[in-house]
Amino acid sequence: MLKINFMSTLFVGIDVSSKSNVVYAMDFYKNKYIQSSFSNNQPGADELSVLIKDCMVAHPDLNTIVIAMESTSVYSIHIANHISTCEMLLPFKPYVFCLNPKMTANYRKAFIAMAKTDPLDAFIIADFARAGLIETEPWRGSQFLALKRLTRHRLHLTECITREKTYMVSNLYLKFSELQLLGGENQPFSNIYGATSSAILTEYLSPQEIIDASEEDLLTFIAEKSRNRITDISKTTELLKKAARDSYRLDKCLYEPLNISLASSFNCIDTFKKEIKAIDDAIEKTIKGMNPNALTILKSIDGIGPVFAAGIIAEIGDINAFHSSDALAKYAGLTWSKNQSGDFDAEDTNMKKAGNAYLRYYLGEAANSVRRHVPEYRDYYAKKYSEVPKHQHKRALALTSRKFVRLVFGLLVKNQLYTGEKLDTEFHIESN
Incomplete structure (x- = not known):
């Protein structure tokens, strides 16, 4: 207080x-x-x-x-x-x-x-x-409100993309049942919602047309749509034809409506992506000049750019409002309820998620990026991932986010750049 x-x-x-x-x-x-x-x-x-x-x-x-x-x-x-x-x-x-x-x-x-x-x-x-x-x-007034409206709108757009992808799954399965189910080395495309997959799903009316297409025409089509970014186009073509042969067939009257629906979904996703790029540019422009120390500190962490930094700063504001990293984690909803009675201590505990959902989102996205760049966080994530048989990524990322909160709090309170060295386990601000 x-x-x-x-x-x-x-x-x-x-x-x-x-x-x-x-x-x-x-x-x-x-x-x-x-x-x-x-x-x-x-x-x-x-x-x-x-x-x-x-x-x-x-x-x-x-x-x-x-x-x-x-x-x-x-x-x-x-x-x-x-x-x-x-x-x-x-x-x-x-x-x-x-x-x-x-x-x-x-x-x-x-x-x-x-x-x-x-x-x-x-x-x-x-x-x-x-x-x-x-x-x-x-x-904190209009300046922070302006930044917060941008960072929160960015989350809204990412949620729109997720919703659209979830919605189009049924249409994707109806048109090309096997393609939607394949994974790993059997999946022709690294991103089923990417440009190459989109072109295949919307420009070929049915799986039968893919089967009937000559290998040369299909190779040329995939090379053009992927801009030659696929290293082994022959393998991609082979996997695609196999998926087409293994997929269910539909009455011809269904394919055109499905194509229109899928094309609309892909267009929506592309539009949302363009809008996110525009919002990212606006966030970067708005954050400049607002609390430059905090921005510089957060950007010193490998994997953190201006957008993630801005999202965290917009929701945290003045770090002195929090007396410890525990208080900051509680504000973000990165805390877990304990279930204990007598000698019983439950192994499964649920995240409370009662805090600031926007801050929790940006901390999670930032932690996910940091663990790809910083060995300490990569190892920590891998350790937590291997500890349980289910919900591995969700649990490991939540715990990595909690660890990341301690780093953010420590750096901002001490007003120091990230050097890769471990900070104190905890750092408290004296309160009245």
Whole structure:
């Protein structure tokens, strides 16, 4: 929590909805100063700011404002941004926090049999702040918001690609059943969603056409579509023809609709990839000049470029908001619930995933890249991969991400570049 004097702080809780902001304000001794509702628009925000300012002026023993609200989709963004930059409130050092709703929901359980209404929700949020339970960082303004919107949109686009690939699996199996099932050395293409595979699946109407095509024509076609990047085109042609012979046959009336559907899916995937490239360029442009030390530090780790670094920085913000790597891991949801009773200690434990999903994504992607470049992380991943018979990659990557969190925290706290040397096992920031 911030180093503030709680005795002289006004704690403001805001229950945010799309249409209104219900507000409850109290001091450390639970004396009520404000209980009202305002429209969730610019006039309502101005009215609330004036009321908070008047309250601070009327009570000179209060000199700091802590405003807390739940992170409610996009509805909390405007009010948080307005209050944190409102000129009339700046003399009172306003700190604005957007909280994980799960934290306040768990805090509410301490108030037995309390009804659930908007005014009581605002009271719970204000009391949560008064109790000093806020562990996240304050709202950081428009510049970080701009970066966060880009990095989060990039995740949205990658999820769109994943969804599209998952969706097209059924059409792919119907048209070319064997190709979709093959793996390893029997698979003609290293990437079934790549350009060469896409051309085969959309320009040849059916597997029978591939069987009937001359070897010379098929070799020329694959060489052209792959831009001669396939080292052994003859083997690829052989595997492709075998897959075509082993695939189910369909009525001719089905092939054209399947082709149209597959072509549309491939076009969507290509479009999403182009948009991700554009977003990557925008992220790289936006991150420059924002916290250059943190960017330089993270980029010093082999495998971390500006996009992954920007995603981590956008979600972490000021590393001093976290007193340890454990706190940072908890914020990202990279923690595991323990299942123990008496002498029983469960071997399988589930990741809680109750934290910041965007930060968890970028830490995971970054860790996956780092383990390909840094021997220490490659060995650690391999060790964890071999420890279990199922979910090997998922488990190993999650644990590697947790190890990566310690590296990120240590480097940012110590403000030092990565040299390949191991940092201290743990490093804590002194808190008040």
